[in-house]
Amino acid sequence: MIKLPKILKYPNFSRLYYAGLTSELGSFVTETALMLLVFKLSEGDKSKLGIIRASFLFFLTMGSLLGGPIGEKFNRRNVLIFANIIRIPIITVLFFSKDFYSILLVNAMVAFFTGIYNPSRQAMINDIVPQKEISIANSLFGSTMAILHMVGPFIGALVFSKMQGIDEILTFDLITYFLGIALISTINYRPPKKESVDNVQTSLFYDLKEGLRYAQKREDLRALLFNCSIAGFCIGVLIPLLLPFVTEVLHLSDREYGLMLSVFGLGGFFGGIISHRLTSKHRPGKLIVSSIAFEPLLMLLWLLIPVFIPNLIIFFFWGVIVFIRIPSQLNYVSETVETEYLSRIHSILDLSFVVPNISGGIIIAFIGNSFTTMEMLFCTAILFVILIFFKMFTSSSKALFKSEAKRVTRDQSIQDGIA
Secondary structure (H helix, E strand, O other): OOOOOHHHHOHHHHHHHHHHHHHHHHHHHHHHHHHHHHHHHOOOOHHHHHHHHHHHHHHHHHHHHHHHHHHHHOOHHHHHHHHHHHHHHHHHHHHOOOOHHHHHHHHHHHHHHHHHHHHHHHHHHHHHOOHHHHHHHHHHHHHHHHHHHHHHHHHHHHHHHHHOOOHHHHHHHHHHHHHHHHHHHOOOOOOOOOOOOOOOOOOHHHHHHHHHHHHHHOHHHHHHHHHHHHHHHHHHHHHHHHHHHHHHHOOOOHHHHHHHHHHHHHHHHHHHHHHHHHHOOOOHHHHHHHHHHHHHHHHHHHHHOOOHHHHHHHHHHHHHHHHHHHHHHHHHHHHHOOHHHHHHHHHHHHHHHHHHHHHHHHHHHHHOOOOOHHHHHHHHHHHHHHHHHHHOOOHHHHHHHHOOOOOOOOOHHHOOOOO
């Protein structure tokens, strides 16, 4: 019998966790299948992949811009339920229309409500999980995302290559939304008390501006956001070019594309486990700065050895490094950001990755057919190396590495208890 992690004994957290597990699996499977479908419909047009990716990320950004302040103003559980409900009719559109522009529209709208969903979910974890267990919760979510990154693309590529269609995949995605709604609805959640300032009602954009002001005041958060921005841009270029890389450079098929993503996820699974163990010995800021230093080197090494098996090995270790960094970022925010800013900082953290990611996708949309796949990827890798290593020697990166920010305490009266 499989022994579940102890933290899943907290009933409210376990429901939130399983809701995320099911919906994220559906999203990974569907996203892979849609990329393959667009590549097929466009007859290998890389610019179309860039447009789809840039559109998805643009609307994810718009959703995240609103998602942080919405999560502060409204009951976070209700926000999560609403975001799941609204995505059901949107996905249903693809059963009736599968041309490029329908896929573009549906992908964009799903991204928008996903952007609203994510900051509230992450802030809700910090609300309901006892503070001493937060790092375990973040590591578990990181490891789970890695597993989904491993399983989702493989299933999506396999089903698409077998069925040459996406109806079965869309049906599965819809089922995961219904499961998520059912699980989240059973969470016993009471929003944390808010500190009022002369009972003044503020706007969503004022709340967002206050979150940005808070981040700007702290050197360590500025370094964290910069690192996410650079990684976001480079990944924004890489994702739409990975499928052409597999087919044009390696001369392989859709299945190997899915396998490369799955191996990355497998590395991420181990990275999540390692991250939890490292957190007990090292502060999260040190892990963030150390791990981001390896990522551009791995990207460059991947391009210098364009052979499938070595590429799989590199992607495995790349997954390990990325999923050491991601839970460490969440832990750092959980430890050092006050409760009233949590949703907004999680939203801004998402944006710091997603906005540059959009830029990368837009660039591919414009120049995707003007340069070779290797030329675009290699220039991106060189830029990644230069910017990350330049930033490592600044005072803000040193502040993040030393993790000097004061630890905060949470309202324990709303935290989960073991049933």
